[in-house]
Structure formats: structure tokens, C-alpha cells
Amino acid sequence: MKKKKNQITDSSAQTIAKKLKEYSNMEKYILLSTLKTREKGLDIVDVEVFSEQYGSNEISHEKPKPWYIQLIKAFENPFTFVLLAIAAISFFTEVELAKPEDRSPAAVIVILTLVLISGGLRFFQEFRSGKEAESLKSMVKTTATVIRRENGREEIPMADLLPGDIVVLSGGDMIPADLRILKAKDLFISQSALTGESEPIEKFPDPDRTKKDDNLFDLRNICFMGTNVVSGSALAVVLATGDDTYFGNMAKALSGERAPTSFDKGVNSVSFLMIRFMLVMVPVVFLLNGLTKHNWLDALLFAISVAIGLTPEMLPMIVTTNLAKGAVSMSRQKTVVKHLNSIQNFGAMDILCTDKTGTLTRDEIVIERHLNVQGIEDQRVLKYAYLNSYFQTGLKNLIDLAVIDKAGEESVTYLNNEYIKVDEIPFDFARRRMSVVLKNREGKTQVITKGAVEEILQICSYCEYQGEVLPLTEELRKQVVDMAQELNSQGMRVIAVAQKRDPSDEGTFGVKDESEMTLMGYLGLLDPPKKSASAAIRALGEYGVEVKVLTGDNEGVTRKICGDVGLSVDKILLGSEIEEMSEEELMRQAGDTTVFAKLSPIQKARVVNALQEIGHTVGFMGDGINDAQALSKADVGISVDTAVDIAKESADIILLEKDLMVLEHGVIEGRKIFGNIIKYIKMTSSSNFGNMLSMLVASAFLPFLPMMPVQILVLDLLYNISQISIPWDNMDVEYLRVPRKWDASSIGKFMIWIGPVSSVFDIATYLLMWFVFGCNTASNPALVALFNAGWFVESLLSQTLIIHLIRTRKIPFIQSRAAAPVVLLTSVIMAIGILIPFTPLGAYLGLASLPAAYFGWLAAIILGYIALAQIVKMIYIKVNRSWL
Numbered sequence: 001m002k003k004k005k006n007q008i009t010d011s012s013a014q015t016i017a018k019k020l021k022e023y024s025n026m027e028k029y030i031l032l033s034t035l036k037t038r039e040k041g042l043d044i045v046d047v048e049v050f051s052e053q054y055g056s057n058e059i060s061h062e063k064p065k066p067w068y069i070q071l072i073k074a075f076e077n078p079f080t081f082v083l084l085a086i087a088a089i090s091f092f093t094e095v096e097l098a099k100p101e102d103r104s105p106a107a108v109i110v111i112l113t114l115v116l117i118s119g120g121l122r123f124f125q126e127f128r129s130g131k132e133a134e135s136l137k138s139m140v141k142t143t144a145t146v147i148r149r150e151n152g153r154e155e156i157p158m159a160d161l162l163p164g165d166i167v168v169l170s171g172g173d174m175i176p177a178d179l180r181i182l183k184a185k186d187l188f189i190s191q192s193a194l195t196g197e198s199e200p201i202e203k204f205p206d207p208d209r210t211k212k213d214d215n216l217f218d219l220r221n222i223c224f225m226g227t228n229v230v231s232g233s234a235l236a237v238v239l240a241t242g243d244d245t246y247f248g249n250m251a252k253a254l255s256g257e258r259a260p261t262s263f264d265k266g267v268n269s270v271s272f273l274m275i276r277f278m279l280v281m282v283p284v285v286f287l288l289n290g291l292t293k294h295n296w297l298d299a300l301l302f303a304i305s306v307a308i309g310l311t312p313e314m315l316p317m318i319v320t321t322n323l324a325k326g327a328v329s330m331s332r333q334k335t336v337v338k339h340l341n342s343i344q345n346f347g348a349m350d351i352l353c354t355d356k357t358g359t360l361t362r363d364e365i366v367i368e369r370h371l372n373v374q375g376i377e378d379q380r381v382l383k384y385a386y387l388n389s390y391f392q393t394g395l396k397n398l399i400d401l402a403v404i405d406k407a408g409e410e411s412v413t414y415l416n417n418e419y420i421k422v423d424e425i426p427f428d429f430a431r432r433r434m435s436v437v438l439k440n441r442e443g444k445t446q447v448i449t450k451g452a453v454e455e456i457l458q459i460c461s462y463c464e465y466q467g468e469v470l471p472l473t474e475e476l477r478k479q480v481v482d483m484a485q486e487l488n489s490q491g492m493r494v495i496a497v498a499q500k501r502d503p504s505d506e507g508t509f510g511v512k513d514e515s516e517m518t519l520m521g522y523l524g525l526l527d528p529p530k531k532s533a534s535a536a537i538r539a540l541g542e543y544g545v546e547v548k549v550l551t552g553d554n555e556g557v558t559r560k561i562c563g564d565v566g567l568s569v570d571k572i573l574l575g576s577e578i579e580e581m582s583e584e585e586l587m588r589q590a591g592d593t594t595v596f597a598k599l600s601p602i603q604k605a606r607v608v609n610a611l612q613e614i615g616h617t618v619g620f621m622g623d624g625i626n627d628a629q630a631l632s633k634a635d636v637g638i639s640v641d642t643a644v645d646i647a648k649e650s651a652d653i654i655l656l657e658k659d660l661m662v663l664e665h666g667v668i669e670g671r672k673i674f675g676n677i678i679k680y681i682k683m684t685s686s687s688n689f690g691n692m693l694s695m696l697v698a699s700a701f702l703p704f705l706p707m708m709p710v711q712i713l714v715l716d717l718l719y720n721i722s723q724i725s726i727p728w729d730n731m732d733v734e735y736l737r738v739p740r741k742w743d744a745s746s747i748g749k750f751m752i753w754i755g756p757v758s759s760v761f762d763i764a765t766y767l768l769m770w771f772v773f774g775c776n777t778a779s780n781p782a783l784v785a786l787f788n789a790g791w792f793v794e795s796l797l798s799q800t801l802i803i804h805l806i807r808t809r810k811i812p813f814i815q816s817r818a819a820a821p822v823v824l825l826t827s828v829i830m831a832i833g834i835l836i837p838f839t840p841l842g843a844y845l846g847l848a849s850l851p852a853a854y855f856g857w858l859a860a861i862i863l864g865y866i867a868l869a870q871i872v873k874m875i876y877i878k879v880n881r882s883w884l
Helices: 013-025 028-034 044-054 067-074 078-096 106-137 246-254 262-293 296-310 315-331 341-348 379-391 398-409 413-417 453-459 474-489 533-542 555-564 575-579 583-590 601-613 625-633 645-650 660-701 709-723 745-772 781-806 820-838 840-845 852-880
Strands: 143-148 152-157 166-170 178-190 228-240 335-337 351-354 366-372 419-428 433-440 445-452 460-465 468-471 493-501 517-526 546-550 572-574 595-597 618-621 636-640 653-655
Touching (some): 013 178, 078 106, 106 709, 166 178, 262 296, 262 660, 335 660, 341 660, 351 601, 379 398, 379 433, 379 445, 379 493, 413 419, 453 460, 453 517, 460 474, 474 493, 474 517, 533 660, 546 601, 575 595, 595 601, 618 625, 625 645, 653 660, 660 781, 745 781, 745 852, 781 820
Parallel strands (some): 351 546, 351 618, 572 595, 636 653
Antiparallel strands (some): 143 152, 178 228, 433 445, 445 493, 460 468
């Protein structure tokens, strides 16, 4: 369906704000006329026309690319282009231009096989991972209640909402679009998801004549998509939907391609390093062979084959398979991965910034204390609070539910059978209290009120103290306030409970009756820490990840909760303090601070940026629109499936359970993935460097090619197949304990140290075949074929065994063993390599059967290679203090 612009015609926030202010100022009937609607709602014709005009009420986001685009992109890497160019050259030189008897498509077939294996596996893994991520989005269903002329009040999918629709709002609803209030009763809206302000705002239906320079969110008759109704009810008209809302504009600003991470840049740098290396060395091999052997066509074919051998064509596949395997593994641990590379960033993460509610705490209110005025536990206080919460008819909030639950625990719920409700005054955020009037079986009435301590104290003249009703003196007031502050310092929210007997007659009860009341006591409420929080923080700490709390909550509650779960609260940085800091000052403070409280959305993003600037890899866990900036800024953004859409869109990782214990698995998986990718990069770079040295020596001193071009291609194919198992390998426990960052400079050092070791034994094989087996003349094809077979087998075995040696800093096979898939596949490939010279395929490739005596020498060469490589490895670790 084609989507056109609606009344909000510009995507910029300024234009949207201007239009919303115009709507805010309009009289109701002018507004409805402008929107081409009426109070009875849209009719069928309107819905059809407007659906075509405005489209779906959905925020634009990154949609998964079609499978055929993903397939093309799976082959879109520099190594594929290099291989295809070489395949084209091979086709012309070995098929088109060759004599009929010499034509052989083998080289082209091997090259295309390498391309198909690499690209095909990469496509399969990425496509499967993408499907996992999309399945999460389909789990979230949202609806809106509208009034339409033919059907009256009905519930429709939120995506079907249209400008001009009349929407019914009640407590707990999410605002489904940008709305103008037409009618309202005690309507309070939480705009914290957009503004970070925790205090709900009351909305009214009257035209808003505020000045043009006032804050957009201060418009008292406009509700914004993405906010929610805390209490009250309303009728409203839809002004804008989808991308034309203020929410949609924010989402659009945060969408688009993310900047490449250090991991992306590192992989790319290795790719182009190997290509540059190949472009320099291959011409040298070509010239040496052409000048020494005087057959320029054979020299060209050999140089092309060497180029293929030097191309780490499996790198994109190994990277993608590692990441996709990690994504599948994490999906089993209640985690969906949106961006594959973020798994590696999990492994590199050394600081996790998280909110408090629902992560460290259970995201539920419990009654921790119920105290009388003296500060003593008193069940009577709970009884009065229960009667208030049970009989109130408004939306029962978390506090009411907590009171009712506690009353059930203490067996006082029988009281609801002792009273009938006479009247009530609902809660509002001006009074910050609510009252009910109850009548007992004897016909006596009383009003019971609960609310914020300071508000209750204002309406109390008496208090119940040591069993007597006494005047509420200043001394007693101070005692109450001090107790409330003491509970606050323990991380509790405090509400007070009061009562008065014989209020006004039924039907005349009102706010005036909330006076001359008797204070009964107070409740201490707590969102308690999760039992798993302390263990999760310790576990993350053991893996080198420091947890920092970034919250909008107040200092007292934050200090208590963070202290309970084992975080340092000696120093807490407040949003008001951050506001006064320069970026440099914040960078100095952020590293040493564990807890940040009373933060705005921008301040959260600033803290994340400051930590990144001082060299940390930062994860951020959040679920509100106010977290979107920080989520997008972090190296790895983590959200939950219950989060607002914009938070999920900004995140890289989505948890199906908001729990730090889930993240521990992600950290370990990320480090496994990083380690296995580094294994491949270091294996292939050192092996290629060693092969190049061996080729240079052979080109300079041998009168014939040490291996035919097609033999090199088959060798390369077998070696690459053996490496497909690397993503399933184990990592040493010691490696997983430390955050791992990309260090491209180590690749060059590793090549220079380890590469020449294989060259030593390649040259030893040359000498073996030359002197021991007499393969020292170019005029005898049988001897050349024997020489080729000898080096083919030795080269394949040494390259394959290096996988086991490089994969661990320990002694291979003794102190650290590879995973079963690695052992199995490398063993199979080595066996195939040994058998090929004895098969018809070997004869077709120009390899001769090897004598039995050769394998005794081969065993000595391979054992010598493993021993020397292990010695060089130990020296390298001692000098460089690192391995992988």
C-alpha cells in the first residue's frame, strides 16, 4: 500500500512540533473539521480513503533484505572477487587458449567450489539468524480501542489506526498515535519514555494557548505515541500516525546503518592486508619461475594457483558461521541476536551499563514494613491500608496489589466482608492520595486515606500513639518525618495511612472531608533485589565485566539497592552534577563511578560516550525510549522483548528475560566466537606467509614446479574444508576470563614468527625428495610427479596440524584438546590427502604413488615441525605476553 504524507507533512521534529501546537490551540469543532472526522468516528468510506492515503500506523525500521539480496551479499567480499577474476583467467588459459589435449577445467571447478562453499555457508547462516530475529517481532501484538460510526466502540490492531480516528483511553493503555484530547477525567500520562521525567502529567481537553517557545511536552491536551496512561480516562482524536508522529521522527533519526565496529574494521584490515601481500608476492613468483624455467605460461598458471592459495577465501564464511552459531546458541538461552557482529562485541565488553528496575530488582513492589507512629510493626496499619486498596475502584496500581498480597499473607483479607463501600475520591497527582468511605455492620462510617507522607500529614490533626488518639504535635510530626527519611535511606518508598470516623453524609463526601484526620502509621515499600543479581554481578566480574548502574531513580533508593547487590555506592554521580561537567571532566569521573542516578536520556548517552572515550568497550541495557540514544551509542545495545519498539530497534541483542545471568552466557559466547575467528585469521595468515616463503625458495632453486597449479588448488580446497569445523571448537577457560579486543598489529607479528617454521620443513621435504628419492631432474615426468606428491602430502599435513597447535597456548593434544568436530574433520582431511596419490584422482592430478619409506621420513618431519612450532610458540608467548 502506497503511503502518502498526512497533515504533518515534514519529517523534521521542528515542523512536527509546530503542527502539534497548532492542533493544540484549535477549538474542538475546528479541529475535527480540519481532520475531516466527527465525534462519532470515521465511517467505512473514510476508513477506505484514509487507509489508502496514510497507510499503516507503523514506525519504519530496518526490514530484512529479501533472500536473493542476502544471497548476493553473501558472495560480496573482496576474496570472492579475487577468486572469480582468477577463475576467469584460468578459464581462458586452461580451456579456451589451451590445445584440445591439454584442456582441463579442473582449476576453474576447484575455484568455483571454494566460492560456493564460502558464500553458500555464509548465506545459510545469516538467513537462519535473520529468521530468528524476525520471529521475535511477531510475538508482540498491540491493539487500540476506537469509535467508528458503523460498529461503535471496537478494538482494532494498532497498525490499522488512522488520522481522524476517535480513540478511547483508560488506565494502563499505551498511546497508539499522536492524539488531541477531546474529553478527559483525571487523566494522567507518563511521558517518561520520551522525556525521562518519572512524574506523570495531567492532561485536559481545553485548547492550549501556551506560548510558541514552550516545551512541546508541556502541551496539556496533546498525547504522544509511545507514552502511556497512568490513570483516568479520555476520548481523543488521532492527529498523526506512524512515521509522522513525534515518536516516528525520533525512530527515523536513530535508524540507518550503524558505524563499523572495531571488529568490522579489524576483519577488513586483515582482508586487505592479505590481498596487498598477494598482489606484491604473486608477480615475484611469476617472474622467478618464468626466468628460471623459461615457460611463461606454466609460470603464469603457477602464480595464479599461488594467488588462490594465499587468498583466505574462507574468512567471511568462518566469521559468519562463528557469529551465526553463537546466535543460535544464544537463542536457546532466551536471547535473540539482531546484529551478528554484536556477539563478538559482547566478548570485548568490559563495562555493562544497566538500569536498576527489573535488572537488579524484581520490578515489583512488596510491603517491607507496616509501622505505627512509634515505628513499631502494627497489623492495624496494614488492615486500614488493605481496606483502602481493596475497595478503591480505580486502576489498582503496584502499590495496591502489594498491599492486597501482604494482607493475604497476614490473613486479614476477611475484613472486606465486614464493610461495604459508601463513596471514594480517586487518586490524583495534585493531592497525591486517595480515600474511600466505608460502612460497617453497625452502620458506622469512616474515611480511610493513604498517600504520600507529606500530603497525609497536611490533612492530619491527630495521631494514634501508644493506643491513644493524641493531637499531632510538631514533635510527633518531626518523629514521623524522621522515620520516613530513615525508611527512604533504606531504599524504601513510604506512604502514610490515616482515618476519620463519621465523615459527611453519603453523596456529599468530598475533598473537604480529607481533614482533621488521625494518622495511623505508614508502609515501607520496596522493589526488592533479584536473588540472582548479586551472583550475576560477581559472575560478570569474574569475566572482567564491570557493572555500572545508570538510572533515573532517586539517590536513596538507588544507593540501597545497589549496596544490597554488592555494587560500590561510596560515590554516586547525579544527573544534576553531570549537567555541569565538561566532557573531559565526565571522562575523568565516569571510570571511577559505579552508580549514576537521576539521569536524563541525554546524560545516559553522555556517560556511555565518556566510558568509550577512555578506552572501554561498553554494553548498555535498557527498555525505554529514553534509553534509545544510549543503546544506539553503545558498542553493544541490549534490550528486552517487553521494551518499547524504538528501544528494540536500537538494540543489537534482545533478551526474552530481563536478567543479568542471561548476559553471562552472552559474554562467554562472544569470547568463544572471537577466539575462534582469531584462530582462523592467525592460522591462515601464518600458513600463507610460510607457503609464500616456500614457493619463493622453490621458484629460485628448483628446475621444475614443486607442485602443479591444479595440485595447489586441490590442496587449498582440502585445507579450507578442514577449517570449516573451527566455529565448533572449544576455547581454553583461561582465555574466556578476559575481555578480548581486536588488535590488528598482532597479526603481522604472528605471521613473521610462525610462518617461517612451516617453511623450514617444506624445504626439508624438498631436500628429502631431491636427495633421498632422486627427484632432481625436470626431464623425467615420473620423478616430478613423485616430488609433487611428496610435497603435497607434507604440506597438507603440516597445514592441517597447525590448526591444533595454534588453537591453544597450551601443549596440543596433552594439555588442551580440540572439540570432536575439529579432530574428526582434520583427521579425515589428512587421511584423504595421504590416500589421493594412490588413487585414479591422484593420477589425474599428476601425483605419483609414494613409496613406503617416504612415510617414515614424513613422520620425522611432522614430529620435528610440531616440536619446533611449540618451542617458537612458547618463546612468542614469553616475548609478547599473548597468543591468540
